[in-house]
Amino acid sequence: MTAAAITQAHVSGPLGQALAVIGGETWLYEAAGRRRPSHNDIQFFFNRGLEVRPIGQPVVSDLEGILDEETRKFRALHGVLYGLDADLDDATRSREMRRASGLLADWAVAGFVACRFLRPPDKAEWDIARGLELARRADLPLIVRLYAIVDGPILGWVEDTIREWASKEGFGAAARAELVAQSYANGLVAATANAIYDNDQPRTGTLLFEADTTHWDSGLVGLFAKQLTGSMRIDAGPSFGNQDTVADDRGMEISVQFHMLPTVEVHETPAKLNSQGQRALSVLRWRTADSFLGMEQQQVGWAIRSCLSGWPTTYRWSGRYGIANPNRASARPTGWRNAR
Amino acid sequence: MHADLDRNYTAAVADADARGVRPLLDGLATLLASSSAVVAMPVNVLRAMTLGAAYRSYHRALADDVRGAAEEIYHRHRGVVDEAVHPGYSADITNAAISVDGRGLNNYGEITLRIGDVFIADRATVMRENAFAFYERYDLGRRDAQEVPGWRCVWQRRADLGVAHLTPYLTSGTPVTTLPSLVLQSGTGRDDDRFMEVHIFGVVALAAVENVSLDRPLVTPDSQDEWNIARQKLAAQGIPARDRRVP
Incomplete structure (x- = not known):
């Protein structure tokens, strides 16, 4: 028997629902399973869903997985927002922050929340001071980090830097505004803000930058790279032709994504990165530019910054992937590849 | 249309007089005159509905034309009833029910919203029963089928329509206390529900909600959390919310 085809599908993470036309019939998916929707179910989905996005024509068996991931992302985002809701x-507020914090251990969720949440908040709408206090009291460093970033000057500095750079590049006012909006939407601002936040913490160890060669402007990334890592010494590592992903989601404080590469064995076992009391989300994404660290344009480097000492599991990882002695205040990329 | 409804109403009154149930009819008419439109929904929808513009700014909206086209496709593949009852505008309709005591149709969700008259009076019509029953009663799937006129009305005449539709169910043994459940009764499943359906053109905004009630037990911790959040957000907006799970 041939499985019925999906001709249209949408997901609403905020509602935890997906709609799909399967074999000519409309179905509603939610955590409890699937059912035929009422008229109002469809109406609510599109008008009350807060966010609905098309998901192409996935196979039926993938729908539940897509829905689950989308639901967790928005549950985390909402949890972070509830924490600021007076x-x-x-x-x-504390309960929702704790829930969000747990979900942020998944790097995909963390990346999504950072991209959506790290933007200048309307301080008349959100009670950031109390949110920070509650998050600190509940010992939720991932939440504290997010609140501290939006509460401080970091985002303003990043925005100003982007505008200044764009101005020097000859962008008009509208193009500058568009570039800023894009940089929020594609996660560059979030990644850079996280990097700056970590630099502000003297005992925070690792900075990993992963290039997003598809969406990020290489010139901007180079600019931020130079400003944030001027003292870092990096030697070129081996060249890799492909990439693979290993995600760490074991720790509550640290979430790390590795994009690695083929000629060495890839271990996909999630790594435990023990912060030994240092609480920091220490993963950052970065793309090199021709002006950065002497690498050729479009080459992607993985940099692990200094201060890896005291993180034994990271030490083992670094050894596995050819990173120089992590106890030194320098490291070299785990690898680099041609982006295209 | 008014003349048809007048005829149906007059026939119902005559029937009530003939069977000695006129006092019950009058009681029913009084209840219906002060009835409200209620919308049932799951608690996750209510929670999303209560989150205001500050939350929406963290979400990305589909373009209206894209959203509308997609929504229309889902409605079309849901069944033929909606389009037969609301030809050409079915996707714009929000379904509600007439309620005389604020209770809603629990089979469609734990939550009941009672909608303020002023917000729907000029964009709501009432049907004697739900669209599926109406469709079947008049065999609207048949080619050239036509509904018998006089069984839908504007919001202001819902009491007359209710009297015309429900009087045949009144008997001399009908207790007055059961009249509300004659107007709306949640069955063991959606197919067993009995109610007069309200069709509201367009979306019902939170500002149109007079009060909210939780009418059915919440079975998961997540749904309890959602109710807790929604209840507090409603309170902040001055919308009463009550828990009817306990007497």
């Missing part, structure tokens, strides 16, 4: 009592 309409909610402290117990609710």
Whole structure:
């Protein structure tokens, strides 16, 4: 028997629902399973879903997985926002922050939340001071980090830097504004803000930069790279032709993504990165540019910054992937590849 | 249309007089005159509905034309009833029910929203029963089928329509206390529900909601958390929310 084809599908993470036309019939998917929707179910989905996005024509068996991931992402985002919502009592805010913090251990969720949340908040709408206090009291460093970034000057500095760079590059006002908006949307601002935040913490160890060669402007990345890592010494590592991904989601404080490469064996076992009391989300994404660290344009480097000492598991990882002695205040890329 | 409804109403009154149930009819008419439109929904929808513009700014919206086209396709593949009852505009309709005591159709969700008259009076019509029953009663799937006129009305005449539709169910043994459940009764499943359907053109905004009630137990911790959040957000907006799970 041939499985019925999906001709249209949409997901709403905020509602935890997906709609799909399968074999000519409309179905509603949610955590409890699938059912035929009522008229209002469809109406609510599109008008109350907060965010609905098309998901092409996946196979039926993939729908539940897509829905689950989308639901977790938005549950985390909402949890972070609830923590700042003065309409909610402290117990609710703290509970939702804890829930969000747990979900942020998944790097995909963390990346999504950083990209969406790290933008200048409307401080008249959000109670950031109390949110920070509650997050600190509940010992939720991932939440504290997010709140601290939006509460401080970092985002403003990043925005100003982008505008200044764009101006020097000859962008007009509208193009500058568009570039800023794009840089928020594609995660460059979030990644850079995280990098700056980590630099502000003297005992925070690792900085990993991963290039997003598809979306990020290489000139901008080079600029940020130079400004943030001027003292870092990096030697070129071996060349790799492909990439693979290993995600760490074991630790609550640290979430690391490795894009590695083929000629060496890839170990996909999630790594435990023990911060030994240092609480920091220490993964950052970075793309090299021709002006950065002497690498050729479009080559992607993985840099692990200094201060790896005291992170034994990272030490083993670094050895596995050819990183120089992590106890030294320098490291070399785990590898680089031609982006295209 | 008004003349048809007038005829149906007059026939119902005459029937009530003949069977000695006129006092019950009058009681029913009084209840219906002050009835409201209620919308049932799951608690996750309510929670999303209560999150205001500050939250929406963290979300990305589909372009209206893209959204509308996609929504229309899902409606079209849901079944033929909606389009037969609302030809050409079915996707714009929000379904509600007439309620005289604020209770809603629990088979469609734990939550009941009671909608303020003023917000829907000029964009709502009422049907004697739900669209599926109406469709079947008049065999609207048949080629050239036509509904019998006089069984839909504007919002302001819902009491007359209710009297015309429900009087045949009144007997001399009908307790007055059961009249609300004559107007709306949640069955063991959606197919068993009995109610007069309200069709509201367009979306019902939170500002149109007079009050909210939780009418059915929440079975998961997540849904309890969602109710807790929604309840507090409603309170912040001055919308009463009550828990009817306990007497």
